[in-house]
Amino acid sequence: MSLFRDLHIKNGDVVLDAGANPTYLADRDVIAQDVVHAILDSGLAHLLIGDRQSSVTRDTHTRITLLVEDDPRIKPGTVRVEQGTDGHWWVFARTLDFGDIHTKFTGGAHDGN
Template identity: 40%
Template sequence: MTQSPQHKKYQDLLIINNDIALDGVGVPLGISDRASIAQDIQHLIRESGLLVALVGERQRDTWAINLSRLENLVESDTRIEPGSAVLTRLDKETILVRATTLEYQHLEFTL
């Protein structure tokens, strides 16, 4: 049996600023597939505590070690292609996360 083009494999509620996002009449907004995977990974990273460890950290070696740990964490998600996660420090407060999903190609977001 084939799936219709409208079928969404992964579905979730959209979370913005730690709260469920609502439309104009108060109905929760949903996300699916690639966006759902990205949101799950964002939450996984935040819950790991590794970002908190980097706040105020000035040692490049410590940054590199923790970015490597975060890459491994991203790749622990079974929907991510092994070896595809790359985390880059853009500035002292922003990390760019890039990875390839097994089903939806490339995803990218900042933390």
């Protein structure tokens, strides 16, 4: 039994199974998806992509970290934001009940866990 359950959203669309039924996420994956959606909805992802000055990027990392830590399901002090070599951004954090999450995003989309 899952504590958290939500539709699986990828690139703004509901993910469907082979029978064209919506798929669902549970617990840790729901939290990871919610974290990315919060970042995208806040507009902070666009700042990372749009302005690559180191001072702006550091400030945006801090703002993303604080935003993610504001989620009551995330253990404070465990959030890390990193840019991957492929241009994606990654968020790493520890949930209170479900272990570690790691999820990537770009300036406008959630790319999956």
